[in-house]
Amino acid sequence: MKDTKRGYQARFLKRIDAAGGGGTHSGNTDNLLWLRTAGLIGWSVIVPPLLGIALGSWLDASFPAKFPFALTLMLTGFALGCCNAWRHMKRVVEKKDGK
Numbered sequence: 001m002k003d004t005k006r007g008y009q010a011r012f013l014k015r016i017d018a019a020g021g022g023g024t025h026s027g028n029t030d031n032l033l034w035l036r037t038a039g040l041i042g043w044s045v046i047v048p049p050l051l052g053i054a055l056g057s058w059l060d061a062s063f064p065a066k067f068p069f070a071l072t073l074m075l076t077g078f079a080l081g082c083c084n085a086w087r088h089m090k091r092v093v094e095k096k097d098g099k
Helices: 002-019 030-062 069-098
Strands: none
Touching (some): 030 069
16 A cells, blocks of 8 residues: 555656646745745844834833934834845855855
């Protein structure tokens, strides 16, 4: 029974490869890689400014100043998030080119 199951799986995988269906067996994982990368970049750009706004709002309420902490920390978080996204994209592209 194992041989029949193995033969069926092999034929099934050959049909998937011939049809061009993505997945791990056809070797077409680029779409998934770029989708994961886009998600990671989106989160790495948006989370630091939100954290900066939260911390800045608390600092504004606790320690009044002439300049708004929330705006300053939001812009700092945005800059750090963009730098982080750029570094990640650079690693992904270098890894892809190295293969």
